[in-house]
Amino acid sequence: MELAGVCRVHVRVEGIVQGVGFRPFVYALAGEYDLSGFVGNDTAGVFVEVEGDRDRLAAFVADLSRRAPALAQVERLTTEAVPPTGRPGFVIATSVTGVGREALISPDTATCADCLADLSGPANRRHGYPFTNCTNCGPRFTIVEDVPYDRRATTMAEFPLCADCATEYADPGNRRFHAEPVCCSACGPALRIVDAEGAPVPGDPLNTAVQWLRDGLIVAVKGLGGYHLATRADDDRVVSTLRARKHRAEKPFAVMAADLRAVRALVDVAPAAVPVLTGAPRPVVLLPRRADARVAASVAPGIRDLGVMLPYTPLHQLLLDRLGMPIVLTSGNVSDEPIAHRDDDARRRLAPIADGFLMHDRRIHVRTDDSVVRVFRGRELPVRRSRGYVPTPISLPWRFDRPVLACGAELKNTFCVAKGQRAFVSHHIGDLENYETLRAFTDGIAHFTRLFDVRPEIVAHDLHPEYLSSKYALQRDDVELLGVQHHHAHIASCLADNGESGPVIGVAFDGLGYGPDGTLWGGELLVADLTGYDRVGHLETVPMPGGVAAVHEPWRMAAAYLDEIYGDAVPDLPVWRRHERRWPAVVAVARTGTNSPRTSSAGRLFDAVSAILGLRDRVTYEGQAAIAVEQLAHPDERGGYPVEAAGPVPLLDVGRGLVRCVVDDLLANVDPGRIAARFHHGLADAVVRAAGAVRERTGLATVALSGGVFQNVLLLDRVVSGLERDRFRVLVHSRVPPNDGGISLGQAVVAAARPAAAG
Known part of the structure; x- marks a missing residue:
């Protein structure tokens, strides 16, 4: 902004600027520059008016984002010249409520070093007090009931400040100045x-x-x-x-x-x-x-x-x-x-x-699980995004012209509400398989839509008609509905995670997703952008004997793959011997297709290999068999099975070829850890070759990797390394999980990109 000749400026600061000590920071900064005026919270963020020397005003405005508190995230800062008033002094104004809500809420934040020092200092009045906090740390999202973020809008409203805490709260020189959860043993939770x-x-x-x-x-x-x-x-x-x-x-x-x-x-x-x-x-x-x-x-x-x-x-x-x-x-x-x-x-x-x-006795307003991450190439790879990250929005380089609610998937559910250039992906809800979790889902949607003032005009959902999240969407008659294919949502999620709109070559590897062709997808090669996709390749389909039973009993997937490869001449493998009595019946079900939907799932391929290697015949949690194969893989093995895709569609027959190689090595008494590593490397190399084939046809040189299988950092590293050697640009997740916890973000951005396609 050109400040020449201007002695008073109105400043609007948007982003995560409430509950992070931003007003005390502005107060101190104004004093440093000898400026008068005021600062306050409202439903859009922080508003500031400052008056004084124009050079000091310019420096002050620049420092608002450059020197912001550690927990603050300044997304946008706008200024407007206003007439000077001549009133001296600088104050923190009373928060302003209104009909629109644009203010962002900080996530809950780990105890800062200063508060840990208070906690351990014998002479400190908060020595040993288990609810010590300040503007730089402590509860935020889990106690917030409304905005603007003030104590009266949190569950801390039930704890009136004692005289000492009130003095700290009102002292601009204290780091607990306007820290809304401030308390001590005399006035706080016990x-x-x-x-x-x-x-x-x-x-x-x-x-x-x-x-x-x-x-x-x-x-x-x-x-x-x-x-x-x-x-x-x-x-x-x-x-x-x-x-x-x-x-x-x-x-x-x-x-x-x-x-x-x-x-x-x-x-x-x-x-x-x-x-x-x-x-x-x-x-x-x-x-x-x-x-x-x-x-x-x-x-x-x-x-x-x-x-x-x-x-x-x-x-x-x-x-x-x-x-x-x-x-x-x-x-x-x-x-x-x-x-x-x-x-x-x-x-x-x-x-x-x-x-x-x-x-x-401090109430928790929003339940929030711990977040889980892996570290991949120096960056976070989220597995579960919840406490500490939510509700920080995913900021995007494009706008949602109409407010969106995306309902997510069935497993590892999150939902997403979006408007403007922000997508608010919810905390981890869990697997929508019972009433209690469904209630958490609906309660969470109600809280987010109110807290962030999102009145959805479009509701996006998975195509699977039996998902409870889809049923919730389809019961709504007050909005425009948009079904989004599961694996398109995965690739769109990866695009949004990286702030891009495509088109890209998308590789979506996961457990299962509803396919428009009547099969269950899960090993997909797509050419996709936010508006649509073409399925240009996939792992070959194999039956899932018993349907859902095959998810819980990976040996059934081993039977399906081995039957497709060897027919009645299945080698004398340990997995066959362990299930010899039931094997003929399961194979017969697979061959007839009775309760045996065909799937291209990469997750089910991992299941088959896990059972063949004797790791998991049955699982007690989702992904367990695949995790066992990753964990078994020998870290020093560099070789991979030389599996070529047969036919014009990339990846076709790769799964069967990999399983045959696994069997050959197992019969040759090769160390199972080396077999597991070679399987990973062979699958990764096949992905790289398939991407190369698609590039020859389309000219696309960017690949997006998504789906729960890409939580496997051994596979992910081999795929990324191979693609980069082939001069591909590779997009991976870092802000939302590649698993179904990121699906809702993908659904939301697809809905924003093609709202006219709804209905």
């Missing part, structure tokens, strides 16, 4: 501890919980976004007890350790993983487990990687410091249910699991 029946337990709640954990008990701990189940991580007996009570047979648990040094004793921490572990979101990070880690085998059975995280609240920090050992910290639920976040619901649902409850 801990209490009860037994499994809900009876109060005397003594210090924190010390009692520590003793229970030390004694090998299971404690339900109320955190930021819900309850967790905690127990010591080094005792196989207590971890196995937790598994039995939670009905979670084998799916890995996350482990929390007190500090980075304690984490390094558990896993190998590459330099790129350090900022992810220690950053403000504090996700669970999947890293290679050390051979000497003092972690029970039952924490992550059969898995080389361990999900580790650092404390992100003062309560967690105090608990870990006093206990002196890592703990399992897993979602407070029974398997497949949403995380418990209300006290009465938690006591009801978790009483059969927990031996006691460490609770507090």
Whole structure:
């Protein structure tokens, strides 16, 4: 802006600028430049008026984004010259409410270093107080009920400030100046501890919980976004007890350790993983487990990687410091249910699991699971995007001309609301397979549409008519509906993640998705942009004997592949011997097509290989068989099976060729770890060759990789490396997961790109 001759300026700041100390920052900055005026919150963000010397005004405006607080994200800053008033002084104005809501809410943020110092300082009045926070850290999204972000619009409104906290809150020189969750032991939330029946337990709640954990008990701990189940991580007996009570047979648990040094004793921490572990979101990070880690085998059975995280609240920090050992910290639920976040619901649902409850009286408004990430080439590869990241919007270089609600998929569900240039992808909802999770889905949509003032005119959904998310959409008669093919949504999600609109060569590898041709897709090669796609290749289709049963029993997929390759002359393999009695019936079902839909799924191909290698004949959680193949792969093996696609359609017959190579090596007594690695490399090389074939026909030189199979960093690295060697530009995920947790973003941007196609 040209400020020549202007002595007063109105400034509008948009982005994540509420709840992050932006007003105190502006107040201090105005004092630094000797400017008068005011700053305040409203439903659009932050508004500022400043008056003074024009050169100082120019420097002030530049510093608003250049020197913004660490948690702030300034998306847009606009200025307008206004008449000077001559009024001295600078104040923080009363927040302004209105009909439109554009203000963004900060995610919940891990305890900052200053608050940790307060926590541990014996002379500090917040010494040992488990709800210590300031403008740079603490609860945000999980306590917000409305905007603008002020204490009265959060669950902290139930805790009036004491005199000392009120003084800090009003002091521009204090880092708790206008920190909305500010509190202390005299006025804030308090801990209490009860037994499994809900009876109060005397003594210090924190010390009692520590003793229970030390004694090998299971404690339900109320955190930021819900309850967790905690127990010591080094005792196989207590971890196995937790598994039995939670009905979670084998799916890995996350482990929390007190500090980075304690984490390094558990896993190998590459330099790129350090900022992810220690950053403000504090996700669970999947890293290679050390051979000497003092972690029970039952924490992550059969898995080389361990999900580790650092404390992100003062309560967690105090608990870990006093206990002196890592703990399992897993979602407070029974398997497949949403995380418990209300006290009465938690006591009801978790009483059969927990031996006691460490609770507090700050209400959680929005339940939010921990986020999970992998690190790929120095960048985050999200597996589950939730606490610490949500509700930060995905900013896009194009506009949503009409507000959109995208309902996501069935598994790992998220929804997305979008308007302007922002897409708000929800926290992790879970698998929409029961009433409780569906209720969390509908409640979340209601909260997001109100919080971000989105009145959807288009509702996008998956084509699968039996998904509960699709049924929800199809029941709405007040909007325009748009069905989006599952794998097109995956590629569109990757495009949006990278701020691009295509066209690209899209490779979508996942478990299953509804195909318009009546088959179940999952190993797809698309030429796609946001408006549409052409299916230019895919893995060959094979039957899924028993339908859904084949997802739960990967040996059925082994039978299907082996029958298609060998017919009645199946080699004498261990998988055949293990299921010899049932094999003929399953093969017969596959051949007739009765309850045996054909699928091109890459996930089901991994299942078949897993069973052939003797890893998983049955699974207890989604993706388990494929994970086992990745974990088995020998890291030093560089060779790959030389499988060529037969016929004009790229990738065709690759799956059968790979399975034949696996069988040949297995019969030759090749080490199974090398077989698993060669399988990965062969599939990756086939993808690269297929992309090359599509480039020859289309001239496209950018490839987008999406779908849950690309959470497999071994496969992802080999594919990306091969494509880059062939001079392709490669797009991968970094802001939303490649799995179905990113589907809703893809649906939303497709809806925005072709709204006229709805109906």
